[in-house]
Amino acid sequence: MKIAFSGLLLTCLTTIALADENPVGFQSSTLADSHNDRPLEMVVWYPSATTAATQLIGDDVVFVGASAVRNAPPAAGKHPLLVLSHGYRGNWNNQTWLASALAHRGYIVAAINHPGTTTLDRNPQAAAQLWQRPVDMRRVIDRVTTQPEKFGVVANGRIAVVGHSLGGLTALEIAGARFDPDRFANECKAHPQLSGCTVYATINPANSSKSKAALAADWRDKRVAAVVTLDLGLSRGLTDESLAALPVPALVIAAGAPSHELPAALESANLAKRLPAASSRYVEISDASHFSFLSVCKPGAKVLLEEDVPGDGIICEDGDSTRPREAIQQQVTALIAEFLQSSLYKEGSL
Numbered sequence: 001m002k003i004a005f006s007g008l009l010l011t012c013l014t015t016i017a018l019a020d021e022n023p024v025g026f027q028s029s030t031l032a033d034s035h036n037d038r039p040l041e042m043v044v045w046y047p048s049a050t051t052a053a054t055q056l057i058g059d060d061v062v063f064v065g066a067s068a069v070r071n072a073p074p075a076a077g078k079h080p081l082l083v084l085s086h087g088y089r090g091n092w093n094n095q096t097w098l099a100s101a102l103a104h105r106g107y108i109v110a111a112i113n114h115p116g117t118t119t120l121d122r123n124p125q126a127a128a129q130l131w132q133r134p135v136d137m138r139r140v141i142d143r144v145t146t147q148p149e150k151f152g153v154v155a156n157g158r159i160a161v162v163g164h165s166l167g168g169l170t171a172l173e174i175a176g177a178r179f180d181p182d183r184f185a186n187e188c189k190a191h192p193q194l195s196g197c198t199v200y201a202t203i204n205p206a207n208s209s210k211s212k213a214a215l216a217a218d219w220r221d222k223r224v225a226a227v228v229t230l231d232l233g234l235s236r237g238l239t240d241e242s243l244a245a246l247p248v249p250a251l252v253i254a255a256g257a258p259s260h261e262l263p264a265a266l267e268s269a270n271l272a273k274r275l276p277a278a279s280s281r282y283v284e285i286s287d288a289s290h291f292s293f294l295s296v297c298k299p300g301a302k303v304l305l306e307e308d309v310p311g312d313g314i315i316c317e318d319g320d321s322t323r324p325r326e327a328i329q330q331q332v333t334a335l336i337a338e339f340l341q342s343s344l345y346k347e348g349s350l
Contacts, residue, residue: 087165168232
């Protein structure tokens with residue numbers, strides 16, 4: 001099912017307004033790993049009944065943060081869990097806007113930094129182990145579901161994953177999709193301009209038989225009940241068979257702004273065509289760019305980014321529209337909330 005949005009074709013933006021009088025909790029920690037030496041930085045946003053003062057989380061010279069109460073006690077009751085996966089060279093702060101919004105709606109939302117492919121960790125050995133990314137997400141699910149006293153009780157059968165860019169591939173893998181390195185190599189011969197091909201060659205140059213076998217393995221976690229992708233990359237390496245048989249509902253959101261390296265037609269739209277029509281939905285937002293899914297930039301941030309690394313100012317650019325990034329993200333939040341409610345709460349609502 002495809003829905004193309006242009007401008008403000010949305011009826012439920014008013015439901016996105018978040019009230020400061022109902023703050024959410026926030027905690028950060030490091031998940032140790034005694035087996036693979038892969039510690040994970042994890043943050044969790046969650047519903048709380050606290051009346052303590054909030055502070056800005058993820059607010060810096062470039063990005064606007066969101067308000068929360070650090071280490072607040074969790075709210076009573078059971079809550080759905082959402083796990084976020086960032087893109088290549090991204091970090092957990094990229095989707096703070098979404099985590100905060102959904103925590104206000106009653107979700108426990110966890111995000112991590114994937115070693116090797118995050119902003120401050122470019123370790124090539126860790127980056128090459130792309131198959132570890134869905135494992136990272138599984139470790140987060142394990143941790144959050146076994147610590148209800150810290151984050152709240154996770155409702156049975158109500159766990160979803162969301163991924164941006166490379167994180168979209170990660171989310172699909174943990175939901176049951178399978179990646180074929182040989183298929184992807186052939187696709188990159190046909191479409192060498194795709195950014196996913198460049199990223200893959202950069203972080204996995206050897207592409208050994210061992211790594212190919214690991215990448216092609218089944219990384220599904222049966223606890224995941226729904227998946228959302230945000231302008232994902234590397235999707236052309238996913239097999240037709242695994243996508244046609246994807247066992248959970250999927251929402252595919254694409255940036256519709258023209259892009260040579262990540263065109264919607266060759267990535268998100270192509271993916272959507274290979275998913276089960278009855279349980280998947282495709283939305284293309286015409287004025288969104290690939291970076292519209294990152295946090296809102298502060299005034300002057302683009303200049304600062306350009307001064308630091310020429311070309312990085314694109315991070316603050318959206319599509320050719322007068323609509324601000326805040327409005328695009330309100331639309332995205334509404335789409336995700338509606339999809340998750342229908343997917344996780346088939347017989348009820350939050």
